[in-house]
Amino acid sequence: MTKFQEKAQILDRQELAAGIYRLTLHAPLVAGGAHPGQFVMVRTDDSYDPLLRRPFSIHQVSAGGDLQLLFKVVGQGTGCLARLGPGSRVDLLGPLGRGFRLQREDPVCLVGGGMGIAPLYFLGKRLLQHARLPEFDPVLLGAASQQELALLADDFFGLGYDVRTATDDGSLGHHGFVTDLLDQVLPRVSRVYVCGPYPMMRIAAAKCLAAGVECEVSLETHMACGLGACLGCTVQAPDGYAHVCVQGPVFEAGEVAWQ
Amino acid sequence: MTKFQEKAQILDRQELAAGIYRLTLHAPLVAGGAHPGQFVMVRTDDSYDPLLRRPFSIHQVSAGGDLQLLFKVVGQGTGCLARLGPGSRVDLLGPLGRGFRLQREDPVCLVGGGMGIAPLYFLGKRLLQHARLPEFDPVLLGAASQQELALLADDFFGLGYDVRTATDDGSLGHHGFVTDLLDQVLPRVSRVYVCGPYPMMRIAAAKCLAAGVECEVSLETHMACGLGACLGCTVQAPDGYAHVCVQGPVFEAGEVAWQ
C-alpha cells in the first residue's frame, strides 16, 4: 500500500445540509490504491494556522481517479476546507491506515452515525464487487435529523441495500439511537462494520460481542502525521497502546479497550 | 478625526494588471471621515497567520460610503486580500494618520510611483472640490510598464489633470524615472505631493528643495497597530524619531531625515 502526496483539484462542492459538505477531488494517485476505511490527511493552504493536516475518511473513489470526502464543519480546519470551491487545490496524503476487512460471503451489517457514514459508502460500494445480494445486508444510519440524513440514506438505497434510519429528533425513521436498530438484525449477520461517535461504537461493539458477531469499528483520535511517525494518535488497547493511524483506524472491536 | 473599526463588505474586485487589484468596499464609517493621504489597517480573517493587519492607503471614497483600495500582491497578507471576492467581508480600522494638506490655490503637482499612486487619486479628486483648474496641475505617474499604468493614468485624465507618464521599460510615456519629469514642471508649481518607492521620494524631495517648492511625501514602514500604540513604525527625523502612523504617513519633506 504505497502512500502518495498529491495536489488534488476540487471538481465539485455540494452542501448536503447546513454545514455538511461533499467534496469531489481529482486525485488519481491516492484514489488508485484506496481501500474502504482508509483515510487521507488534508492540507488546504500554506498558512501555519491551522498548522496540522486534518484526517478525513475516503467517502468514495471513482474509476477515473476522483475521490470524495464527506465532512461537517466543526472548527477552523473544516471551515477552511468548506470555503474552497471548484478549481481550488488541496494537498492530500494517502491512502492511509488499515481499512475494513471485506467479507465476501454471508450477510453483513453497516452501522453509521453522523459523519461516520463517510467511509461506509465506499465500503458499501466495494462490497458489491463481490457478487453479494445487498438486499440481505442491513445498513443502519443515524444522524441528528432528517435533513442531515436523507440524501446519504438515498445513496445506500441506490446501491440496493436494506437501509434503515434513526434520528435524534425522530424526523426520519426510528426516533432514537441507530444502535437500537441493531438488535433485530444481529441474528441474521456475521459481521458488523461501525463508524460513528465513540459511545455509539461502544454500544454496537457490546451488542455484537453479546451476540457473537464479528465487529469492526473505525476510531478517531487527534493526529499530527497520519504516518506512524509522531506517535500522537494513541488509544488504549487491551495490551497497551495502539496507534490509530497505522494499526487502525479500523480495529476489531476486541482490539479496543473500551472506556 | 474619529477612528472606526468596521466590517466592510467587498462590493467589487477588479484586477487592473497581473497581481494589481482594486477593491471596492462598503465602509460608510471609515469613508465618511476620510481625508486624502490617510490609510486603513486591514484584517482579512480570524487566522493568526498572518497575524498583523496590513496598511493600505485610501484610494478613493464615494458619497455613498464606498471606499476603494488599490494594491499589489507582494506577500502573504496581500495574497489573502486578493483572494477575496464580492460578498466577503474584511475588517477595517480607519481612517488613520495625517493626510496631505490641501492646497486651495496655486498649481500643484502630484507624483506617484507604482502603488504610491493609490492615495494620489483620492487627493486628485478632493483637490477638485476647491474650484481648481486641473489642466494646470501636472500629475506625473510612473510604473514598471504600460500594463500597470495605463488604467490608472486614464483615471487622472478623466479628472482633467495634465497627466504625464514614465515607465521603466518605456512601454508608456517617458522611458525612465518619473522624477525625470519633475524638472520641467517645478518652475510652475508651488507644492508637490509625492508617494512611491523611497528612492523616488528622496529624489523628488531633493529637487523640490533645490527649487524652493513645498513637498509632501507619504512614507511606508512596517506597522503593528496603526494607532500610535506599538511605537513600531519609527523613522529617523532630523530631531529624533517620528512615528509614521500618527505623525504621518504624510510628512513635509523637511521632516524626514533622508538616508
Next chain:
Amino acid sequence: MTGQYDDIDLRVRIGPLRLRNPVLTASGTFGYGREFADLVNLHRLGGVVTKGISLAPRPGNPPPRIVETACGMLNAIGLENVGVEEFIRRKMVFLRTAGTRVIVNILGDSVDDYARLAERLTGVEGIDALEVNISCPNVRKGGVAFGTVPEMAAAVTGAVRAATDLPLIVKLSPNVTDIGRMAAVVEEAGADAVSLINTLIGMAIDCRTRRPRLANVIGGLSGPAIKPVALRMVWQVARTVSIPVIGIGGISRAEDALEFLIAGASAIQVGTANFYQPAAAEEIITGIAAFLHEQGEHSVRDIIGSLQVEAG
C-alpha cells in the same frame, strides 16, 4: 456592566487592588489608553497598564523595531517613553478621566531608578497600582536582566516596596530556567502580585541581506505563538506562590483568557491582540460572562484555579 449577563459577577481582587473584571490591557500594547479611546469603551475594562515609564524620557531603538513572525511578532521598541514627569503632567490627565483602573508599568537601569520612580508616582491622583518590569538590563551588572537573577529581582522588588504603598505587581521574565523560583523570591520581597509573561527573547534574519530584521538584532516575541508557554508558567507559578497571579501571553479571545483563569490567574492582560483586534479586550469580557452563564456559574472567582488534574 456586561450587558446581557448582568447576573454574572466578574469582580476580582489583585491583593489590595479591586477590579471590575479580570481583563486588563498589557503594557506597551495600549499606549497611554487614549490611543484606543475611539475604538474601545475604556470604562468597561478591568484596567489599563500603561507603556513602561522611566525616570527620563527615552527615544527607543533605531528602526526597524518590529517584525511579524508565525502567529506572533518580535519587537525591539527599546522602551521608548515620555518619562515620568511628562507622563504625570500629560498622560495622566486623560487616564484619570477614562473610568478605569490605571496601573503604571515602570522600568529602570538600576535598583535606585525603580525606587525613585515608585516614590514619584505614589500619591499621584488616579494611579491605582504599579507594575514593575524587571525584564530590563541592569546596567550596573553588565546588562544582565534583573528578572533573570533571583537576587536582583528581589532587590528591585524590595526597593519599590519600601518606596510605595501602592499595590505592587512584579512582572516576570519568562527567559529563565525556574519561573516558580523567581515568583517566590519576589513574593518574599514584598510583591502584592506577580504578572507573567513578558516577551520571550527571539530573533529574525533577512536571508537576502544577511542582516537581522531588527536593528537591535534581538527582540521580544509576543502573540498567540507564546500562549502555551505563558499558560504553563502561570500554572506553575500559581501553584508556587500564594499572592495573586496575572496571566499574560497571546490572549486573543475569551477561551484564551479562561484557560489562564482556570490555570490559576486572578486576572489577565491582553497584549498584542490589541493591535490586530482592538475589540479583543471588550469581547473577552463579554465572552467570559457568557461562558460563566452557560456553565451555570455566578462568579468568575469560582473558576480561578479550577483546573482538574488527575491525581498521580
Next chain:
Amino acid sequence: MTGQYDDIDLRVRIGPLRLRNPVLTASGTFGYGREFADLVNLHRLGGVVTKGISLAPRPGNPPPRIVETACGMLNAIGLENVGVEEFIRRKMVFLRTAGTRVIVNILGDSVDDYARLAERLTGVEGIDALEVNISCPNVRKGGVAFGTVPEMAAAVTGAVRAATDLPLIVKLSPNVTDIGRMAAVVEEAGADAVSLINTLIGMAIDCRTRRPRLANVIGGLSGPAIKPVALRMVWQVARTVSIPVIGIGGISRAEDALEFLIAGASAIQVGTANFYQPAAAEEIITGIAAFLHEQGEHSVRDIIGSLQVEAG
C-alpha cells in the same frame, strides 16, 4: 544531488561527521525513517535523526498526547520507543539501506543509562553519530531535567564521551536562563557538536471540561511558533562555542533554514514540518541550492555564520 543546481556544493562537516547537505530530520518527527519512505527520497537527505531510544522499550504517556496550538503543537508522547535492542535488530535493518546518514537520538533516566546506550550502539553497522537528548528528567535528582543544570549536562556528556568514539552531538533544552552557558559546559565535557532547540515547555487547557488537553498536563511546544526563540539561541550559542551548531525549531522552508545557517548553524533539522509537509526537507535542500545559485555562492559553507551585525 540537487538536480538543476549541480554546481552548488552543499556538503558540511559536523565535527568528524561529513554530511552530503546540511538538512537532517529531527528526532521524534521522522519515526525510524521507514515511515516516510514512500514520500521522501531518503538518500537525498543530509541524514535522519531517529526517534529517541532508551535501554528498555517504553510505552509512552496515556492519550491525549498532542494538541494543536497557534502555529505550533504540543506533544507529550512520553518518549515511547522500541528500546535499544529492538532498534538495532529491527529498525536499523531498514535505516542501513536508506542511503543517508543515521544519527541515533538517545535518552535515559540516569547518567549510567546514557553511557550504557552509547556503548551498546557503538560499533553497530550503519550508525554514524549519536545525539544525546538531555531534556529528560533525571530520576535520581527528583526529576529535574539534565539539560537545565550545567553540572548534570556535563556529567551526561562526559559519560557518553567516555563510552563511545562515535561523533557526539548534545541536544540542548531551551528551557534555561543561559543557553550559551549550557553549550559551553557540554563543549568542555567533550561534545563534538550541539543541536538546539528541543521543545519549549507549554500547556493547553480545555475550558469546558477544565482539564489539561494533554493527559501529561504539560508538553513540548514545537513548530513555526518557536522559530524566533530557536534562532536567537542558535545565534547566541554559535558565538559562544567553537564546536559546530545544528539549528532546530520551526524550520519549514528554505528561508527558515537559511536564517539558521546565516546565524551560525552548520546544519539544521526539520521537525514538526515533516508532519504537515512531508516534502519539506527535500524542498529545503533544493531551496538552499537555488538561493546560493541566485546569490552567486558556490558553497553552503560560505554562508554559515555570515550574519552581518552592525558594530556597536
